[in-house]
Amino acid sequence: MVWKKGLNLFLLLCMTVSFLSGNVSAQQEISAVSKTADEGEEGVNLAYGKQVAISQPDAVFDQIQGIGLYGSESPLNQAWKLTDGKYGDVTNWANTADWFVLYRKLKREVVIDLEQVSTINKISTGFGMRGDVGIAPPINVRFYVSNDGSDYRYLGKSEPDTPFYFEYTNGSNDMHRKVYAIDRTVDGQPLNVQGRFVKLVFAINIFGWMDEIEVIGKPGVVDGAELPPQRDDGFTYDQYAAPGAASSAEIRDQFLWYSGPMSASNSHFTDWTKEKAAAFLAYKDIYGRIRDWFFSDILAIPVTQMITPSGFDQAGNARYVTKEDLLAYLDFIFQEDTQLGAIDQAASEINRTLRTNQKVRVNMAIPFIEESSNFGDIYNDGSTLPLRAIDFADQVDDPASYEGRLEMARLAFENKKAAVRWYIEEVERRFQEAGYRNLVLNSFYWYHERIMEPTGEAELIQATSQYLKDKGYYFTWIPYIGPGSAYLWRDLGFTTASVQPNFAFSNSKKAIFPAISDLARRTGGALEIEYDDYRTLSQYLNYGVFEGYMTGAHNTYYLAAMPIVDGAYAFTPLDPTKVPDSLSAIRRGVYDQIYNYVKGRYEPTFGMHQSVDLSDPADLKVTVKLPLADHVVEGEFTLHYDQDHVTFSRFSLPAALQGKGTFQVDDSRKGRLKVSFRIDHPDHAIFADLLERRNPLAGAPDLITLHFVKRDARDDAALTSRMFAIDDSAVMKGKNGTVYRLWSDSDIIPGSPEDQLVSAFLAVKKAEETKMRADITYARVLVARLPHSPVRSELTDRLNELNRNHQS
Structure with missing residues (x-):
């Protein structure tokens, strides 16, 4: 067999029995040799029967994402499996009696208390690998020692004894046990350190099957064993990747x-x-100026x-x-x-x-x-490039043997x-x-x-x-x-x-x-x-x-695909089949807010959603919601409405907020409502989280409902949700004092520069469709009012082309 240099005779014998006989009890019996051997040059297994503690500092990520436990996952109080002198069953991966099963949760820290300061010469552990069922060992294991359980000194890290690309399994249930061992310091010297506590640190991807941890050495401090110096483990930092630095790829x-x-x-x-x-x-800018x-x-x-x-x-x-x-x-x-x-x-x-x-x-x-x-001819000589191990079966003596399969995997x-x-x-x-x-x-x-x-x-x-x-x-x-x-x-x-x-x-x-x-x-x-919706992006x-x-x-x-492009040209779409709509302001908002963020000028924002109910002309309702609200306790906003079609009548509060704050609606200015509120107690602050995937409106709390009445003689068909819009002066304040600016799904505000730009753009588009002199003249008037810019030049060119075609 081909084995990594440094694997001791005991492990070689154990794994040989595992591969050749597949006898679980034989594995366990051989493992017992390590725990009972007389103290000699190689020492004894100091870890046998000792107390083990496993910490999961990143379990919070599974909790936040709603990921539950795996059915066969080992409870932490079964950590004794790691020092009970038994290896896991490599003939049946589903037999977890002697494996400690790990599931997700990123990093693990495993600590063994040797009960006294001892001399340590080697530390090893094993992980199972069965790729077709998703069982994979960690990329590496880091090892540490400590005399007091607090000040840990880094010894080094170990990769598995055989490459990840090589998995030796014969039957449908076999497991390949990979060994992680350290017997030398990071500077290459034989390991001879003192310590009472031994810590192993590693990261699990999805499933990890771990078994026996062995600490080979001698009780007490002998042979000049010292506590190793402090070393950087290349694993623990306390700062972000610095922007623009070479260490951040610039x-x-x-x-x-x-x-x-x-x-x-x-x-x-x-x-x-x-x-x-x-x-x-x-x-x-909105006029296309760089x-x-x-x-x-x-x-x-x-x-x-x-x-x-x-x-x-x-x-x-x-x-x-x-x-x-x-x-x-x-x-x-x-x-x-x-x-x-x-x-x-x-x-x-x-x-x-x-x-x-x-x-x-x-x-x-x-x-x-x-x-x-056959990946293809990359050498321009007509050759193939096989990437599967099986394709190299004719290049080894025995493709079924351990050595043959290892070589086939290496060639692939x-x-x-x-x-x-x-x-x-x-x-x-x-x-x-x-x-x-x-x-x-x-x-x-x-x-x-x-x-x-x-x-x-x-x-x-x-x-x-x-x-x-x-x-x-x-x-x-x-x-x-x-x-x-x-x-x-x-x-x-x-x-x-x-x-x-x-x-x-x-x-x-x-x-x-x-x-x-x-x-x-x-x-x-x-x-x-990550962008999916502007409210989650915020x-x-x-x-x-x-x-x-x-x-x-x-x-x-x-x-995603084109939100930046759609935002840059939100009011003058490049696609000739599209026109500005009620979401144009939001598209532009995505563009502007990301730019502010890139430049470090972004201020926290909140989202506001208007749910408009036009079913009853005598009671038109605009319910303002706060999706993903962040402990809001006070705020104000201005709602613009079409006074030619509707009049304001009253406001109402959701049951969840009644009696919990002060709400005021100022309707002294025609066509505008200024709404302000204050929640009395921080415990009643308005909060919302993401309850459904890709749906920030699920569970969005209502803030207030504004009621309107249709004016007499107005056609019901003329009533649309676009008659209501909230301007960007709105602010909210969180219970910790954070001020949030509006980033909402509000429509284009009448009379705003955006409104003037859209009017000119649509006028040109209409003139191109009708080709009527009156429409061309009207469009030219609106375009002339725009600032000198690429958009104005483009719209002028389109009108000039219409004129030439009209004259001909």
Whole structure:
């Protein structure tokens, strides 16, 4: 058998019996040798029968996300299994009698009390691996010792004795036990330290089967054993990833730019023209004037539903099986007049306008490549590139043997590394040939958001990291919360990482933000800003202020397909089939608020929703709700209404707020209601959390209902919800004194600059449809009132074209 150097004879014998006989009792009997052996040069198992304590400092994440216990998960009071002298059953992974089953919850800290200060020469433990049922060992285990149970000294970390890409199982129920052992210090010296308490620290992705912990040494302090010095464990930090620093891949604010070939019906999602690219590279006012740089750092990443020759998986996601699949993505984004070419052109125009020389940094995603019998010819010699271990059966003496299967797995893994290197070099070649003047390739990104251990993904990432480092590139990652990935990124070799809170898409709670902020600080990482709805987005941005990651960390931004573009052109849509509507102000609000956040000027916001009931003309109701309200105790806002069609009659309060505060409605100004309120006691503060996935309105508390009456002689059909709008002067105050500004789904306010712009835009559109002289003249009057700007010039050109066509 081929074994990692340093594995002692005892473990070799134990595992040999396990593999050859599959006899559980034999395993346990051999394990007993360790606990009863006479004290000799190698010492005894000091951990046998000792007390074990397991802590789960990150269990809060499962609680916040509503993730329950796994049925076979071991309760913490069964930690004695880890020192009872029995290994887990490797003939039946479902037999958990001697395994301690771990489920999610990220990091574990396991502490053994040896009951006296002892001499320690080796520490080891085992984890099971069965990839097809999701059982995977940790990437590594860190070891510490302490004399007092408080001051722990770092000894080093261990990776498994065999690679992750190799899993030796014969039967349908077998488990491969991997051993994590340390017998040398981090500087390579034989381990000879003193300590009473031994701590093991590791991160679990989803399922972890752990068994016996052995501490080999001698009771008491002998052979000159000393308490090791304090060392950095490379695991614990107390600061965010610093914005703009080399340790953060120079990221301050990075825009996730999704692209790739899609079906004709969805092609608009990745139809990146110069005008669309300019919307996220530059900040434009409502008239299309470039005012500032917005994002100058982009992550080029494939859309999940892009079309590749290998098609889609069962979840509808693109598959990357052959080099042709990767080329489909690269062929698409390296176009001259769209995609990266459009971004380069837009950056050039922005530099000219602002008189800057800003280079746009590009971070290129590396898609996750599936195993296949032929990735494709990457050497241009007609050869194939198999990525499956089974394809190397003819290159070993016995493909069924332990040694043969290990070698087959190694050869497949080497080809996986070659495939990734080919892709990186292909990206480099295309960047160089494109000759971009305003783009610079400075980073690569690992596309897969969690580690698939049985494929050797951990080792592949580490190999890719070294390859990129040698080439001078940064390497980044954005894992999702749930697996232990937030703890692993540094060990895997990434330059930096942003953790996904996933609040926008799951039935999570706002408590996820302080929890992940703390995790990001502890791991030296950052957070991702995620867009799904403006009300959930506001929570990401609010907590960026509260937790300090707005300016204290680099930020990455998942903003879906086109909300930034839709926001930049909210009142003058680029799509000729669209017109401004009741949501235009919200689209623009998303654009403006993200820009303010990027520039560090964002102030906390609150959302307000108007539920309009027009069913009874004698009692028209506008109920104001506060979705995701954050302990609001007072506030005020102004509601605009169409006084030509309705008159205000009264207001009413929801039962939950009656008798709990003071509410006033000032109707002294026609067409406007000024509403103010104060809650009497902080315990009655208005609060709401996310109760349903992707539905911030579920459970949104009512604040007040404003009642109106239809004016006589007005047609009922003329009554619409757009007759009511709340202006942006509204403020709310939380019970801790935080002031929140309005970010609501209010409509365009009559008489505002936005209203004038929309009127001109719609007038031009109508003139183009009717081609009537009166409509053209009216549109020209409205356009002339706009400020000199790109929008005014474009609308004027369209009217001039109409005139020429009309005269001819």
